[in-house]
Amino acid sequence: MQDAGLDLxxxxxxxxxxxxxxxxxxxxxxPGIALPDGRRDLVGLSREELAAEMAVIGEKPFRxxxxxxxxxxxxxxxxxxxxxxxxxxxxxxAERFVIQRPExxxxxxxxxxxxxxxxxFRDGQEAETVYIxxxxxxxxxxxISSQVGCTxxxxxxxxxxxxxxxxxxxxxxxxxxxxxxDSYGEWPSPKGDTPRLLSTxxxxxxxxxxxxxxxxxxxxxxxxxxxxxxxxxxRITLSTSGVVPMMDxxxxxxxxxxxxxxxxxxxxxxxxxxxxxxxxxIKELLAACRRYPxxxxxxxxxxxxxxxxxxxxTEADARELVRLIAGMPAKVNLIPFNPWPGSAYETSxxxxxxxxxRIVMDAGFASPVRDPRGQDILAACGQLRTESxxxxxx
Ligand code: SAH
Ligand code: SF4
Numbered sequence: 161m162q163d164a165g166l167d168l169x170x171x172x173x174x175x176x177x178x179x180x181x182x183x184x185x186x187x188x189x190x191p192g193i194a195l196p197d198g199r200r201d202l203v204g205l206s207r208e209e210l211a212a213e214m215a216v217i218g219e220k221p222f223r224x225x226x227x228x229x230x231x232x233x234x235x236x237x238x239x240x241x242x243x244x245x246x247x248x249x250x251x252x253x254a255e256r257f258v259i260q261r262p263e264x265x266x267x268x269x270x271x272x273x274x275x276x277x278x279x280x281f282r283d284g285q286e287a288e289t290v291y292i293x294x295x296x297x298x299x300x301x302x303x304i305s306s307q308v309g310c311t312x313x314x315x316x317x318x319x320x321x322x323x324x325x326x327x328x329x330x331x332x333x334x335x336x337x338x339x340x341x342d343s344y345g346e347w348p349s350p351k352g353d354t355p356r357l358l359s360t361x362x363x364x365x366x367x368x369x370x371x372x373x374x375x376x377x378x379x380x381x382x383x384x385x386x387x388x389x390x391x392x393x394x395r396i397t398l399s400t401s402g403v404v405p406m407m408d409x410x411x412x413x414x415x416x417x418x419x420x421x422x423x424x425x426x427x428x429x430x431x432x433x434x435x436x437x438x439x440x441x442i443k444e445l446l447a448a449c450r451r452y453p454x455x456x457x458x459x460x461x462x463x464x465x466x467x468x469x470x471x472x473x474t475e476a477d478a479r480e481l482v483r484l485i486a487g488m489p490a491k492v493n494l495i496p497f498n499p500w501p502g503s504a505y506e507t508s509x510x511x512x513x514x515x516x517x518r519i520v521m522d523a524g525f526a527s528p529v530r531d532p533r534g535q536d537i538l539a540a541c542g543q544l545r546t547e548s549x550x551x552x553x554x
Contacts, residue, residue: 177405178405178409181373184371185373188326188327189375193205195258199255200213201260204333207224227242231259232349232388232389233388237260237261260331262279262339267343270535272533274290274292276534277291279336281328285325287305287336287367289339289365290302302337303364304333305333306366307327307328307367307369308325308366310366310368311368312436314423314433315504316423316466327372328367330375330382334389337383338389346358349388361383361395362419364399368401369398370398370400373410377410380393380414393414396416398419399419400421401421407448411454415454417459417462418452418454418455420445421434422445422463423464427441433471433472442484446485455488462490463485464493465481466497467512467516469505469512470506477516492525493527493530494529494530496532
């Protein structure tokens with residue numbers, strides 16, 4: 161864009177890089193959808209796949225539409241509840257299929273009403289999901305995991321110390337949201353502008369969603385489908401550490417809101433904090449943000465910036481930050497660092513955070529400081545799965 165010498169549009173290069181990322185990601189795919197008894201889970205299938213399952217058992221395509229409604233609009237988990245389907249077919253379906261939720265290994269509710277779930281999947285792998293209710297209104301965000309562990313190793317992030325075990329499948333990603341909805345009894349899916357308690361999804365749990373793009377995209381398409389859960393793309397935010405080649409695709413295909421974990425304004429520091437920066441440096445990352453198709457003044461890009469004492473929190477850092485993002489429809493989310501046992505950093509002081517926020521705000525960008533929630537149950541980002549791993553397994 162502004163820089164000669166750096167061809168930011170090089171389509172062939174980007175396309176081949178994208179193929180490489182998708183192929184690598186497929187190596188970490190979850191186990192198949194069949195249970196040991198041979199029944200298949202219908203959750204997480206696309207509409208086309210659901211229709212194909214119906215075709216295999218000799219049923220017409222409209223059955224897939226009916227099932228879709230029962231599974232994603234009504235939240236049914238039993239075929240026997242589906243009173244628009246005749247009994248014999250209910251029985252036939254139950255012999256061959258299941259509608260599953262991930263098992264809740266533990267569930268804790270904070271004194272501030274934040275609720276954390278540890279879900280256990282069929283192969284025993286676990287991931288966390290957090291529901292963060294608004295303090296005032298009856299709405300809230302569900303923070304969803306996309307992988308068990310992470311291939312990246314951001315220095316301040318606890319997930320980064322856990323090797324990637326595997327990607328979560330579409331069923332496991334959408335299943336986190338559905339199980340959280342079960343917990344609040346929010347079925348059937350509220351229609352249109354009807355308020356929702358679980359009103360937004362943030363892909364900010366464990367893992368890098370753009371290194372599991374196929375499953376994340378499939379899950380988000382299910383969640384956004386107007387005849388099911390029907391959550392608007394405007395209510396979904398995908399957070400990435402900066403997988404540049406996949407950002408365009410996510411914007412084009414899903415049109416969800418984008419959050420970018422920036423955390424540093426110079427490449428030398430970002431190389432250290434977010435090692436992926438060595439591959440996709442700040443300049444390329446910001447160029448990808450500038451061309452992100454789903455961004456506008458109404459739907460700004462969120463830059464996440466973890467406040468690390470004495471590392472990235474000076475006034476000069478703040479001024480450089482606003483220079484870098486000048487002209488973008490953006491806001492800056494300042495996240496007080498959340499320490500974990502063995503972490504090498506400290507949280508910035510309150511005056512340092514306030515000063516930083518003021519500079520960003522004076523430059524015309526909203527700069528909310530993330531309100532620490534669920535601290536008594538360790539529900540914060542980067543802390544997920546830490547404590548529960550220490551509990552003895554039953
Ligand atoms: N992998 C994605 C999304 C998951 S992390 C990403 O990196 O964006 C969600 C957010 O939590 C990121 O901005 C991440 O940098 C931040 N985070 C991770 N560990 C943290 C910690 N210990 N304290 C504060 N924020 C943290
Ligand atoms: Fe992975 Fe995000 Fe943690 Fe970095 S911050 S290690 S990308 S989960």
